[in-house]
Structure formats: C-alpha cells, structure tokens
Amino acid sequence: MTALAAGVEGSNPTLNIIIFAIFVAITLVIVFRASRNTRTASDYYAAGRSFTGPQNGIAISGDYLSAASFLGIAGAIAVNGYDGFLYSIGFLVAWLVALLLVAELLRNTGKFTLGDVVAFRMRQRPIRAAAAVSTLAVSFFYLLAQMAGAGGLVNLLLGITGEWGQNLVIAVVGVLMIVYVLIGGMKGTTWVQIIKAVLLILGALAMTLWVLGKFGFNFSHLLQGAVDKGGKTGAALLDPGKQYGKTGTSKLDFLSLGIALVLGTAGLPHVLMRFYTVPTAKDARKSVVWAIVLIGIFYLFTLVLGYGAGALVGPEKISKAPGTTNSAAPLLALELGGPVLLGFISAVAFATILAVVAGLTITASASFAHDVYANVIKKGRVDSKHAEVRVARITALVIGALAIVGGILAKNQNVAFLVALAFAVAASANLPTLLYSLFWKRFNTAGALWSMYGGLVITIVLIVFSPAVSGGAKPMIKGVDFHWFPLENPGLVSIPASFLLGFLGTVLSRERNDKKYAEMEVRSLTGAHAEKASAH
DSSP states (O other), rough: OOOOHHHHTOOOOHHHHHHHHHHHHHHHHHHHHTTTTSSHHHHHHHHGGOOHHHHHHHHHHHHHHIIIIIHHHHHHHHHHHHHHHHHHHHHHHHHIIIIIHHHHHHHHHHHSSSHHTTTTOOHHHHHHHHHHHHHHHHHHHHHHHHHHHHHHHHHHOOOOSHHHHHHHHHHHHHHHHHHHHHHHHHHHHHHHHHHHHHHHHHHHHHHHHHHHHTEEEEEOHHHHHHHHHHGGGGGGHHHHHHHHSHHEEEEEEHOOOOOOOHHHHHOOOOHHHGGGSSSSSSHHHHHHHHHHHHHHHHHHHHHHHHHHHHHOOOOHHHSSTTTTGGGGHHHHHHHHHHHHHHHHHHHHHHHHHHHHHHHHHHHHHHHIIIIIIIIISSSOSSTTHHHHHHHHHHHHHHHHHHHHHHHHTTSSSHHHHHHHHHHHHHHHTHHHHHHHHOTTTOOOOHHHHHHHHEEEEEEEHHHSSSSTTTTTOOOOTOOOOOOOOOOOSOHHHHHHHHHHHHHHHTTTOOOOOHHHHHHHHHHHHHHHTTTHHOOO
C-alpha cells in the first residue's frame, strides 16, 4: 500500500460527513432565523446595516480567508517554501490600500454596490451596466477557485477519486450555497461568515501550536525538518526563487502576481459590499482594522502550517495526493490528530468555501438586481419593494448553476492561483475606476467606461492566451497550446493599461460634472447625507 493510499484510508468518511452535517445544520438554523427580518432591499443586500465594526471585521476576515488562504497557501508553502508565503504577504498588504483609500469613503458615498459609487456623478445606465458586468466577472473567477477547493478537499474527506463523485460534491456545495443566499440574504450570510472565521482561526491556532510542539516550539527546527523531508530540493524551500525566479519570465510573473494581489482587494466587489453592512463610516474603518489584525494572525499560522506539512507529510506525498497542493492542510491534520482532527479541519475548510461562495453569490446577484434591473431596465422605478429582491434571488440561482459548472471544469487547479486571477480582474477593471471616481475631479462617464470595459477585456484576453490556460506546466486545458502572452498573471500589463484607458477616455471627452464631484467629495469625507441615501 502506498503512502498516499494510507493517507486517504486513514480518514473516516462517516465521521467527516457527520461533522460537516452538524455544521451545515447549525448554520442553516441561523440563516432561517436571520431570514425573518429580511424584507426590504436594504435587509437583503446590507443586513439592514445592523452589524457593529468588530462583528463586520470578523465577517470580512471570514469572507476574505477563503479556500485560497487555508488550502492553497498552506500547500504552496509546503511545496514551494518562501515563494508560497509571498501569497500571504500580498493578500495582507492589500488591506492597507482598502483601509487608507477606500473603506470609509465608499461607505459614505454608496448605498449597496460598487455601481452606486461610480455612477454617483456619471450617466447612470451605462456606468451601472459596466459595474455589474465587472462585478459578475470578478465573482465568477473567485467562485471557480472556491469550487475547485471543494472538489479537491472531498477527495481526502470521502476518498472519492472518480470524476463523477467529485463533480457531485461540487454540485452539492453549490446547492447549499444557493440555499444560504436565497433564504438568509446578507444577514444570514454574515452570521455564517462570522462562525466560520472563528472556527477557522481557532482550528488553525490549534494546529499551529501542535506543529510547533512537535519541534519543541522552535521555528528553526521546524524549518530544518521541512528541508530534510524535501530531499534534494529541500534547501530551496528557505530561499526565494523555487517557484518564481528561475527565469526572467518567472521573475516578471512574480512581480505581476504581487501587483495584482496588493491592488486587487480594494476592487473586490464582495469585500467592498461588506462596508455597507455597518451603520457609519467610523464602523467601516473599525471593521477593516479588525479584519487586518485577524487576517494577519491567520497568515502567520499558514507559515507554520505550510512548513509543518512540508516537514511532517512531505512535498512528494502532497503533490501526489488528490487535490495536489490544496490537500496539504488536511493531510497535516490527519498526520497530527488522525481522523478526528482531519474531520474537523475538513469541515472547517468546507465551511470556509460555503461562506465565501455565499458572499460572492449575494454580491453578484445584488449587483445585477440593483444596478441592471432596478436602475438600467426599470430606470429607478421598481414596481414594488419586493421585486428587486426577487430578481436578486433568481440571479443567485443562475450564478450558482454557472459556479457549479465552472468548478467542475477547474477542480484540479491550485486554488491560490485561481484567486490571484480574480484579484487581477478586480485590480484592472474596478480599482482604477473607483479611485478616479473618488479622487479625480475631471473624471467622467467615458473614462469610467474605458477603464472598466477596457481593463476587463484586456485582463480576460491575456488570461485566456496565457500559459495558465494552455501550454504551461499545469494548464487548465491540456493537450493544446494557443498561448502567446508569456505571464500566468496579467496584472503587470492589465492594471497600468486600465489606468491609462481611464485617463485617455476622460481627456478625450468633453463631459464635465464639477458640481456633482464637489457634492461627492463632501459626502465621502464627512458622511453627510449617507444615512439619508441608505434609507432609500
């Protein structure tokens, strides 16, 4: 019997299912209770703005600490060492951009979605349509990552290795996600994220202490254990360049990845939407500070968990396991605490996926219902207060179905890498438009459309024709090679291009709206009329 087979057989599928079922049952009860107060669009999209700063900060960390953070980064560190930890640094530093430039201003000027802020002083219909398209694109890429994580994880949980078995589990995760969103809205989703964040951080803390305990609470001994277990390439785990840096192209790829990670968070629609669930801008700022602290602590845990998996499980076993690098954390749990700890950690990872996909789905459905249906199709005159929420729920069904199909197609990809692509789309299509809208008086509708659509198209084209999709070491489509763009992450080209397009679109258009900019500046800096806007 191989080590891999022993690893899979060491788990207890029945126990795993029971632990997961308990979590799902508890969260469904909470979602049903939360749904009692979900009547208006404000309740469904923004939880009635009823959460405090600390509560929202925990929920943001729950939303942000996705399968990429837990499964992808731990696996990347176990296999690639130092280079894998760079994902953690990029994901964390990105929050400074969100805190300093976006959170408070966004809460003061918006209502429910990114489109609210960008369209404030522009022509409403084309801008809201563009914002909705961009939001749906980012959400879809992010959903792919979470569904891929679910597929890889269930291999270890239940020992399912057949294609159809994996596909069925991805479908089950998708259906559960849809139930959370349809019934609970933002309030139910937020409570699921808070519970999941607490469980994830406590679970990671327990495993971190356990791993350090095995090495006498000496981090240097842990690193040496990872080097020893890594064989001939073990020493490379401690140096930069194992994954990025072997060639000029891989160095550029790393730079491109870093830019996308650092700038992407402030453009992620599901993160931006969380700022609307608090009553004031002060609470929005406080929630980001809480999120930074919790996320920073968790990423320190991933450093120990990643090298711990490298030292106790070994990169070779991880690479051969179902789900490859995504299985590092569950395999480490099995090594440390046997089937019981594996069952708990896997259930937490499933909870992570469910909470994040629910947040993504409600954001995408809110963007379509609020920006496209209510403001583009109905021109702001919705028939009843329930019609917009009904459209949002129908949209959630459609997005859930697409996420299931996409997750099945992407189930063998590294989760952290897929999320990095979502960050590239967010940083290219959303962030330039958002920053120009908040800080550049001259910015106009043409500039916004150029930067959003241009950034989105450039990013997606470069991704499609990159080695990540075809012709690379681990392409999404095997057996063909149609790539011509050399980098796996397009951020290095697409983000500056989007800023440039926004500038050119603005200066080449004669449209000006200085009075509206003055009003937006007062609102964003003082919060004046923010509550009035929220009430509508």
